[in-house]
Amino acid sequence: MIRGMAKPSLLVPGCEKAPAKIDLTYKPPGGIPYKVTDADDWWKLAARPEVKASGIDALGLCHYNFLTRVPAEINYYLRNKVGCCKATPDKKNYMFSSNADPGYVYLPPPNVKPIPEVPGIQPSPEPKLQLNSWLGLGFKFGSTVIVMGIEQMGGMIISIQDLVNQEPQVRTVSLNAQTTRMGLGVGASGGLCLIYISSMRHPSQLNSLLAGGVDFNLALGGNAGSVIKGGKTVGKLKKLQPLVEFIVKVGARTPEALRKALSQPDKVADLYKAIQGLRESLKNETDEPEPSVLIADLPVSGGTEVSVFHAVTEFRVLGQPTIDIQWGK
Numbered sequence: 001m002i003r004g005m006a007k008p009s010l011l012v013p014g015c016e017k018a019p020a021k022i023d024l025t026y027k028p029p030g031g032i033p034y035k036v037t038d039a040d041d042w043w044k045l046a047a048r049p050e051v052k053a054s055g056i057d058a059l060g061l062c063h064y065n066f067l068t069r070v071p072a073e074i075n076y077y078l079r080n081k082v083g084c085c086k087a088t089p090d091k092k093n094y095m096f097s098s099n100a101d102p103g104y105v106y107l108p109p110p111n112v113k114p115i116p117e118v119p120g121i122q123p124s125p126e127p128k129l130q131l132n133s134w135l136g137l138g139f140k141f142g143s144t145v146i147v148m149g150i151e152q153m154g155g156m157i158i159s160i161q162d163l164v165n166q167e168p169q170v171r172t173v174s175l176n177a178q179t180t181r182m183g184l185g186v187g188a189s190g191g192l193c194l195i196y197i198s199s200m201r202h203p204s205q206l207n208s209l210l211a212g213g214v215d216f217n218l219a220l221g222g223n224a225g226s227v228i229k230g231g232k233t234v235g236k237l238k239k240l241q242p243l244v245e246f247i248v249k250v251g252a253r254t255p256e257a258l259r260k261a262l263s264q265p266d267k268v269a270d271l272y273k274a275i276q277g278l279r280e281s282l283k284n285e286t287d288e289p290e291p292s293v294l295i296a297d298l299p300v301s302g303g304t305e306v307s308v309f310h311a312v313t314e315f316r317v318l319g320q321p322t323i324d325i326q327w328g329k
Helices: 042-046 058-066 071-082 160-164 231-239 241-250 255-261 265-275 278-282
Strands: 032-035 104-107 134-159 169-198 210-220 292-297 302-319 322-324
Touching: 042 058, 058 071, 058 104, 134 160, 134 241, 134 255, 134 292, 160 169, 160 265, 160 278, 169 241, 169 255, 231 278, 241 255, 241 265, 255 322, 265 278
Parallel strands: none
Antiparallel strands: 032 104, 134 169, 169 292, 169 302, 169 322, 210 302
């Protein structure tokens, strides 16, 4: 049931990797051939009565077929052994389909013992979450003189979806923003700020986004505590507190700063711990028609300002680099 030659990979770099020892002829002992269809995925196959009777879950079923639990290696076998020819919309995994050639995987008989989990950090075997949310750090400075004010902000955000799904390549966005303010006030303030953007399907949406409305800014020296733009999303930050603390701790204001931090195994371990509790709390998040932006001053901000104003903020994307993360190390 092996094809003569597989077609080129359809996945983005880093999502498919040949295992150290390739075996395209392996057939699990007692395995029952099953022809995959458009309606199938690993979790649906694991939920079939005959598979449930064996006690093997979705990730165990992958190991049963390919002797690996590494997602990139599973993708290698899906293309080169099962003949999968369709990719998920984000092009990070192969999908089962009726026209896969030869299109066979093996289901275990009911008396097969579950294959024990491999110890260590492993990407989640659950279906990937679709979260169009981003989180990061920036530096901003603004001032108000009587009725006019300008605020500049620059920083970096990282895809929460890629982190929670433990992708090998995590998307980031470098950006800046300028806010024009009309209102009453006097003074200047600036410093580090937290950036949270929800319902952003692609960073290009920021280039056409104008966030406006009646806002406020309250910054009193080192005790700054303002929340600006999109106050309705403040509650969502509570769910992200462990991730917020990690990003603040490593000072990730640029993709390069985050890349440098994540080159250290202990920092990867800290990030892994920070995201472990997020999957359940975020799985029911819903999208809105357009992106919503929240910028919150961090306690380290400085300056003194009290102002109430009408603000219009214009964003600009400067770059969209990805960062490689070795979750298993």
